[in-house]
Amino acid sequence: MLVERLRQGDAGAIEEIVEKYKRQVFAFIVRMVNERETAEDLFQETWLRVIRSARGFRGDAKISTWLFQIALNLCRDHIRKVGKTVMVPLDEAGPLTCEPGVDPIKMLQANEVRNMVNELPVKMREVVVLRFYHDMDDREIAETVGCPYGTVKTRYHRAIKLLSKKWDIRTREMRREKVPRHVQSACLGSGKE
């Protein structure tokens, strides 16, 4: 087991664990703090904490759950320190998609979704990000965010309700601004009215 090897001081385990989980952990942090530079610092700090707390990992949870727990605690501390999530202009936030020469419509759509996720209260955002981007079920989310299973369900339903409202508002705004229908549908993706 990777953590057991880390505990025994095996440097080779570092390569393996980082390569295996780097994308997931980084994407999670970026989605939580919405600022690439901060996310890079938190990414580094997360992995250092992995080394420091490897002795305390009992092994009854998945490694990914444990990693997300560490990253989430750091994100929470950061958000608490900053006071709220920083809203970064699109051109300063770094690329939203990995594909080179990306379709500008896709960029718009990505930006809409990102804004909606970032406008959610932190506790709801945690649940939404873990569920939709990291495919966790409610029990895993409860373990990661450290709250009862029922609370996760409540937060999820509230988040969806809030997202629906935001979606309606955005759709109305686009209509008022007379954005062409094909751009509207591209930006708003598969959401229903």
Added chain:
Amino acid sequence: MEKWSDDELRALFHAYEVCGPDDPLVERTKRLMKEELARQTVAVPVRLHGWMVVLLGIALLMALNLFYAMTVGTFLRLALPPEWTQILTSSMFICAAAEICLVAGTLMIIVFTQLRPAYERGRLST
């Protein structure tokens, strides 16, 4: 608005992709992790050394108590009136009992924190 299904929401959310982390960041992180791991491996004997100091401290305290019993205690036993002998004897018993408690407490701490397997210490410590 109609209710969204999980799949529809997932498809919608996946429009927001995140790139990275960049290779230099990953390499830097790995280097820092290796340094931290090396530091942690070296740190273990230092921790044990701390416990040695505690045990030495307790041994010193016991030596002082013996010194008290054999010199000051003996002198006082001779100098003080016979009715004080009982108080003097009790004070020595109290000192000895306090030291036994200290030694037992230290040993228990060592057993429960140092000798217990790491995986039994707490659940997910972050």
